Amino acid sequence: MSAHTKTIRQGLIAATLVWVFAVAASPGKVLAAGFYLYEIGTPDVGLASAGYASRAQDASTVFTNPAGMTRLNGPQFLVGIQPVYYYQVFSPNSHTTKTGTDGGNSFVPLPSGSFFYVYSLTPKLKLGIGDVTYFGGALEYNLNWVGRYYLQGATFLGNSILPTIAYRINKWLSVGAGFNVMIGYLKEKVAINNLLPRLPDGQLRLNGWWTAGLGGDIGVLVEPTADTRFGIQYLTPVSVDFSGTPFYRGVGPGLSAVLRRRGILGATVNIDMTAPQSLLGSVFHQINDSVAVMADAGWQNWSAFGNPEIGIDSNNPKSVTANLRYQDTFHLALGTQYRPSRSWILSTGFAFDNSMVSATSRTVSAPLGNNWRFGAGAQYALSEALELGVAYEFLWQGSPPLYQTTKGGPVRGTVAGHFPSANANFFSINLSWKSRQ
Numbered sequence: 001m002s003a004h005t006k007t008i009r010q011g012l013i014a015a016t017l018v019w020v021f022a023v024a025a026s027p028g029k030v031l032a033a034g035f036y037l038y039e040i041g042t043p044d045v046g047l048a049s050a051g052y053a054s055r056a057q058d059a060s061t062v063f064t065n066p067a068g069m070t071r072l073n074g075p076q077f078l079v080g081i082q083p084v085y086y087y088q089v090f091s092p093n094s095h096t097t098k099t100g101t102d103g104g105n106s107f108v109p110l111p112s113g114s115f116f117y118v119y120s121l122t123p124k125l126k127l128g129i130g131d132v133t134y135f136g137g138a139l140e141y142n143l144n145w146v147g148r149y150y151l152q153g154a155t156f157l158g159n160s161i162l163p164t165i166a167y168r169i170n171k172w173l174s175v176g177a178g179f180n181v182m183i184g185y186l187k188e189k190v191a192i193n194n195l196l197p198r199l200p201d202g203q204l205r206l207n208g209w210w211t212a213g214l215g216g217d218i219g220v221l222v223e224p225t226a227d228t229r230f231g232i233q234y235l236t237p238v239s240v241d242f243s244g245t246p247f248y249r250g251v252g253p254g255l256s257a258v259l260r261r262r263g264i265l266g267a268t269v270n271i272d273m274t275a276p277q278s279l280l281g282s283v284f285h286q287i288n289d290s291v292a293v294m295a296d297a298g299w300q301n302w303s304a305f306g307n308p309e310i311g312i313d314s315n316n317p318k319s320v321t322a323n324l325r326y327q328d329t330f331h332l333a334l335g336t337q338y339r340p341s342r343s344w345i346l347s348t349g350f351a352f353d354n355s356m357v358s359a360t361s362r363t364v365s366a367p368l369g370n371n372w373r374f375g376a377g378a379q380y381a382l383s384e385a386l387e388l389g390v391a392y393e394f395l396w397q398g399s400p401p402l403y404q405t406t407k408g409g410p411v412r413g414t415v416a417g418h419f420p421s422a423n424a425n426f427f428s429i430n431l432s433w434k435s436r437q
Contacts, residue, residue: 040060046393049349051333053281056068066166068166070167071221073120075118091419104141127163133158138154138156163178199252207244245267248265277300282297291336298332326366350372352371370397390430
């Protein structure tokens with residue numbers, strides 16, 4: 001085999017690996033322990049998610065614990081919006097082998113918010129509907145940055161529509177459940193090294209693929225006393241299976257010919273991913289008329305999300321399961337509410353999530369560290385029916401290190417360094433309405 005042929009074959013392997021791993025590791029914002037948002041524009045932002053499954057004080061319980069709908073009197077509605085600002089800039093060190101920029105601030109602000117509605121069929125039987133994006137995110141690096149052969153940019157979102165029902169079995173026990181109809185969207189781009197110095201980089205793109213998946217949201221609420229309640233929320237896994245034809249641009253003639261002979265150009269690509277299951281336990285206790293405390297403990301199954309099935313429908317069909325070495329995560333939160341008057345509720349909270357990636361498995365498409373959350377918020381009763389809420393949360397990740405390289409060696413290069421002072425800022429505004437009946 002000639003050196004030139006070996007070079008072309010190496011380019012083919014590199015291009016295929018670019019597609020497999022960059023697509024399979026579709027990135028997200030700095031969301032909880034992985035690509036999961038506790039922040040959905042509701043009063044939970046001011047509590048750093050503490051009391052998530054047990055608070056049940058407004059219509060957002062449609063998602064956080066559908067069983068909590070039995071605590072709401074009459075119809076209720078909540079809508080929230082949530083501007084977000086992220087900061088995460090890569091700082092390469094001397095082990096980085098490709099020239100280029102640091103990528104700039106990689107996280108992309110996306111519109112965020114939610115709405116929820118609860119209707120009472122009877123005092124014991126409630127129906128709910130909600131719409132929320134709690135899963136996914138976006139990254140956008142400079143096109144000529146040092147890690148361009150691993151990723152240039154991506155958007156991966158899962159918007160959930162949540163029809164739910166809840167029933168109070170007796171004075172102290174309620175159950176609820178609903179469907180999680182997830183609409184998935186995937187867009188991605190990555191540079192391809194054409195190997196020949198006279199040729200600029202090519203590019204592989206996934207130009208906006210859509211899919212839908214179905215899962216469940218199950219909740220239990222236990223109220224042993226009027227002042228204490230325990231909640232459990234279980235989100236089932238949701239299969240989000242994407243399919244489409246990648247678009248290649250600027251690929252050199254030699255590499256293009258090899259890709260065409262192998263049936264990769266024009267082939268349909270299937271990417272089968274799983275939005276992870278999660279289990280959250282929560283407690284709420286009203287100490288007196290003014291003060292309440294709450295806490296959470298939870299688990300998310302990110303190891304399943306890190307093993308997507310990748311397939312190519314071509315003359316030479318291929319299918320692999322990419323092992324991205326993601327790990328399950330655990331969540332802890334503490335919070336408190338203080339009511340200085342009938343019109344005001346003040347809140348604050350703290351939470352911790354370990355990272356879904358270890359230092360050795362961190363990549364430019366999942367540049368995530370441990371998450372420390374600090375939240376504060378206020379709710380003000382405009383009238384007996386309307387309540388306005390504002391909240392702020394600061395999420396700190398420290399300075400996650402990164403060392404990413406592949407068997408492609410000089411084709412894709414080594415990206416090494418860290419993300420100094422990675423953080424996110426969530427600003428939540430919500431309006432809640434309840435019937436005066």
